[in-house]
Amino acid sequence: MTAQQFVSPNEIRARFSHAMSDMYQKEVPLYGDLLELVAETNRQVLREDAALAHQLQITGEIARLAMERHGAIRVGTAAELATLRRLFSVMGMQPVGYYDLAVAGVPVHSTAFRAVHEDALQASPFRVFTSLLRLELIENAELRELAQRLLARRRIFTERALELIVLHEAQGGLDDAQAQEFVEQALETFRWHSKATVSAAEYQQLHDQHRLIADVVAFKGPHINHLTPRTLDIDRVQQAMPGHGITPKAVIEGPPPRRRPILLRQTSFKALEESVDFVEHDGSATAGHHTARFGEIEQRGVALTPKGRALYDRLLQATNDALQAPPSEKNAERYNQLLAENFQAFPDDYATLREQQLAWFRYFPTECGLAAKESLDKHSSLEQLIEKEYIRFQPLVYEDFLPVSAAGIFQSNLGDSSHAQYNAASSRAAFEQALGAEVIDELGLYRQTQQRSLAACAQALGLSAL
Numbered sequence: 335m336t337a338q339q340f341v342s343p344n345e346i347r348a349r350f351s352h353a354m355s356d357m358y359q360k361e362v363p364l365y366g367d368l369l370e371l372v373a374e375t376n377r378q379v380l381r382e383d384a385a386l387a388h389q390l391q392i393t394g395e396i397a398r399l400a401m402e403r404h405g406a407i408r409v410g411t412a413a414e415l416a417t418l419r420r421l422f423s424v425m426g427m428q429p430v431g432y433y434d435l436a437v438a439g440v441p442v443h444s445t446a447f448r449a450v451h452e453d454a455l456q457a458s459p460f461r462v463f464t465s466l467l468r469l470e471l472i473e474n475a476e477l478r479e480l481a482q483r484l485l486a487r488r489r490i491f492t493e494r495a496l497e498l499i500v501l502h503e504a505q506g507g508l509d510d511a512q513a514q515e516f517v518e519q520a521l522e523t524f525r526w527h528s529k530a531t532v533s534a535a536e537y538q539q540l541h542d543q544h545r546l547i548a549d550v551v552a553f554k555g556p557h558i559n560h561l562t563p564r565t566l567d568i569d570r571v572q573q574a575m576p577g578h579g580i581t582p583k584a585v586i587e588g589p590p591p592r593r594r595p596i597l598l599r600q601t602s603f604k605a606l607e608e609s610v611d612f613v614e615h616d617g618s619a620t621a622g623h624h625t626a627r628f629g630e631i632e633q634r635g636v637a638l639t640p641k642g643r644a645l646y647d648r649l650l651q652a653t654n655d656a657l658q659a660p661p662s663e664k665n666a667e668r669y670n671q672l673l674a675e676n677f678q679a680f681p682d683d684y685a686t687l688r689e690q691q692l693a694w695f696r697y698f699p700t701e702c703g704l705a706a707k708e709s710l711d712k713h714s715s716l717e718q719l720i721e722k723e724y725i726r727f728q729p730l731v732y733e734d735f736l737p738v739s740a741a742g743i744f745q746s747n748l749g750d751s752s753h754a755q756y757n758a759a760s761s762r763a764a765f766e767q768a769l770g771a772e773v774i775d776e777l778g779l780y781r782q783t784q785q786r787s788l789a790a791c792a793q794a795l796g797l798s799a800l
């Protein structure tokens with residue numbers, strides 16, 4: 335088979351993302367309502383804010399906005415995680431970043447599977463936040479063994495999905511029919527199963543240890559627990575949610591509202607109580623409930639350099655220290671006020687963010703730069719070319735997640751009562767061993783994208799380098 339006959343990983347990812355969204359819409363109808371609300375709000379914002387519309391046109395984000403989603407799943411074993419890595423690889427998704435959530439009282443550590451090159455992200459920005467349960471954090475030995483037994487027994491991938499992964503690895507791609515079948519088969523892993531694999535009593539035991547443990551261990555597979563569209567104005571959607579029968583959590587995670595958004599802001603609506611059947615040891619079924627799946631929206635802003643990220647982390651920490659309690663409904667107003675006050679120290683215009691090297695940018699040659707190509711001083715610096723308006727810069731969008739925010743999203747769906755304490759050391763090496771690969775450093779990816787945009791400018795303007 336020649337490479338020409340293979341469907342590109344970008345195309346498989348786009349098809350999968352679409353299929354996943356269709357499936358989740360059927361499973362959780364409220365998600366469909368949320369999609370409509372977000373799409374309508376995005377249209378309004380683009381109508382009102384011509385400058386933003388122009389910016390998204392130049393960066394290309396306008397074309398991906400309507401299809402942009404992230405999902406989240408939780409798995410229980412190293413083997414499950416390692417096979418997921420191979421499954422996502424068929425779709426051109428690689429593990430980026432390490433997130434330790436144990437420090438925030440959630441017994442998991444995570445990575446995000448996503449495309450890594452700006453062209454691939456443009457084709458389909460679909461990402462999946464993927465968490466591995468840290469069974470070693472279950473103190474009760476008996477319960478830990480029960481969890482291990484249950485996990486060892488289950489098979490979360492279909493036989494055909496596994497075959498197609500192997501085929502992809504052997505021949506270097508999938509043809510159209512194989513790609514189609516792969517999408518259908520891969521989707522099965524993420525489907526919701528209302529029939530649990532445990533008895534009602536076992537479920538209760540797992541649940542009492544931590545709700546998350548029951549969610550991971552008591553079911554056939556790692557059901558997708560939310561799918562998140564990207565909005566251009568999260569405050570507006572948050573305010574409109576109750577009018578559409580959707581109740582959001584008390585505070586928006588991440589930075590405060592700004593003129594120039596940075597990183598990521600997120601809010602979710604509470605997990606739904608769903609009917610499930612537990613399986614008793616005599617084979618009979620017991621009706622019960624489980625809460626797992628929820629909805630979330632996000633607003634993405636410019637990615638930060640290590641210096642910018644350090645400033646962000648410091649200001650967020652100062653806010654939480656001043657609040658002296660986890661943000662909740664009770665202290666939401668004060669939290670928002672403290673957050674806004676603290677973040678006044680974070681410059682809020684792109685020129686300063688760039689000058690102070692707090693954020694990443696992409697550079698583009700302008701019309702007049704291209705027109706002046708022949709007469710350009712070949713030794714011009716980037717700053718001179720920007721000054722002359724031969725080159726302009728646009729924010730490079732943040733493609734990743736934030737550990738404190740992710741913990742807040744987990745917590746809001748596990749109930750505020752489950753603020754556990756774990757003292758275990760962060761364990762990136764153990765995570766990578768389970769994954770069977772190292773996670774990619776996201777900062778390197780942003781640096782490369784910025785660098786490629788400079789190289790493209792130099793080439794377009796006939797300069798040897800920039």
Ligand code: OOG
Binds near residue numbers: 465559
């Ligand atoms: C993942 C929660 C984190 C986000 O967007 O930060 C997350 C989960 O609940 O499994 O999705």
Ligand code: NI
Binds near residue numbers: 463
């Ligand atoms: Ni999420």
